Amino acid sequence: SMDAGLTWQEFYLPNSLPQSAGSDSSIAIDPNNKLYYFYVLSSPDGTKGTMHVQVGTRVFDGLGQLTGINWSNDTDLGAAHGVLNSVFPEAIAGDTGRAAVGFLGTDRPGDSQSLSFPGYWYAFMSTTFDGGITWVTTNTSPNDPVQGKGGIWNMGGSALNRNLLDFNEITIDDKGRPGFGYSDGCVGDCVANPDVNSFTAHMRLARQFGGNTLFAAFDTAEPALPKPPCLTGTRDSGGSHLEWKVPDNGGADILYYKIYRGLTPGGETFLADTGSVGVPNARTTYDDTTADPNVEHYYYTVKAVNSLxxxxDSNEIDLVVQPLPPVESLCILPGLTKLTDPEGDSLGGAGTDLKSFHLAQPFAPDGVVKLAFTISTDPGLPSQPLNSHWYVSMRMVSGQTTTYKAVHMIWNGPTPTFESYTPGASSGGVVDGRFVTAGTQVPAEPESNYDDANGKVFIVVKASDLGLVPGSTIAGFVSGVAQGVVVGAALYDQMPDSLSYTGSYTVVSNDTCFPLRSVVSRKTHGSVGAFDVNLPLAGGPGIECRKPGASSSHTLVYTLDRNVTVDGSTSVAVSPSGSGTAAAGPDANQITLNLTDIPNAQDVVVTLNGAVSGSTTLNGLVANMDVLLGDTTADGAVNSADIGQTKSRSGQIVGAGNFRNDVTVDGNINSADIGLTKSKSGTALP
Structure with missing residues (x-):
């Protein structure tokens, strides 16, 4: 149109074969009315869709009437990067002759909309400063794909790989620097392994931070010194951990960075380089392990160095020692952090402001694999509104098939109900967990509960109720708080805010989280010290060959995967005969068992019940110990081999390699040990 849209004239772009279901084109027009038309050009067989631009110049007749547009400079923008399929161009122009376009591209041919499409997609930006004669294309995300394996859907409906939609945009700031906004469908574990795509839609921005812009007034002479980095950091007892964003390099590659540290603001002095001119190293992290944890404040700045x-200096940061975050374990409640959400963004009442979701798979003594879901919120109410529910929805992908399962706490009355269920789709075909498919509900385990005062929703379900077995992978989580479980239900809060399935988890075998890590039989050998006989948790039992204490006593030390203690309900059972007591220690994750009346030449089974770890009670912690005095060779019988071995070591200093021969546990290997071993010759385990 040449008259503000009153009339329109159609022009055809030469040699522009469109895809049958490709992306929309994008147009930019500079102040001199030069038109830059960006489109996806299909190959004749439809296996490729490359990003092209043609430059349009208006053609007038002798009377000044527009007669057409002359198209020229047809350019394959992704050719230098091997791009063979492209989607979602977004274009903008600046001053005369200057334009930019952002698009997504991959180097693989084929059906790019198929879930089996193997290509990884990246965000590209192309710019021209000479009216489209030449273009420079940059991969803005070379180490972080925008979409992993699984293609990008360009049509409607609710296909799994429609996650990116086409809501991209490009703009320029007041200095003429373009910014390309796009959705990121490959986050978390997908970045390292794009074959397992997350199919998310996280907001991202690729922005220019160096070089000439689309406004000529802000062109700079290059090369020049680099601009200041943007510095952040943390500090713990092990040192200071710095990280910074790459600055404008001034038109010359950054060779390395200089780190400065001080005890007062503005008092920084040189600390270290990340590299040198001769040995460039432009990494953007630095760990200062020389930081003294007793110094309250350290101040840091960083400088970038190029060939000039x-x-x-960067911005200055002030770091103080912060406690290390607790180590998370899938075996110990609350488990692994899978989702987080900013506080204060709920539209509902007390207890609806989501904070985090943790997933755990504690050891199940009955062998039935269970998953524990903990949703953390602000403090809630003892009774929540009817038909409101707190849920976690999960996505499972198997080949071309995607299924969903969910768990929730729902208020059907004055007390909550805990269930697993199959979530239904919205009117737009989207499954985010808030809608319950009637008849699919399965009661959760009885230990599920709601701690309103502390804002904790705790739901435990059998893995089999979710269609999961050890080895099954959950390919994403979404959590929400909703009023109602049918189409039209409103969300009070959700995490992530995008409602894009995020994170993953692979169900492990029940044995993975068996809390008992080791058991030893411990005895003190005079003044030499204590030595342990290992009692394996699997395979054949360990053999205790040393002399028992008074009342035929032995001492076992259980080591667990968590801090643990005992109380009045803790008990020790010994089979076939004997008794025992338990005491906490010596370490925080250990329990010492004192056994008495343990017969010789016997297979002994010891069971610890009622060990206490936080709110969890551990039962059925079994150790097997064979007791055979004098069996120094641990072959199940006392004979000449044991006597000969003890004789050969007589007079040696007791240590880790020979302590079994000190059967009298007095700290010496001598005739007393030989005599005791001889006296037991001929005995054997049953």
Missing amino acids: GAGL
């Missing part, structure tokens, strides 16, 4: 020298 060092640029200006």
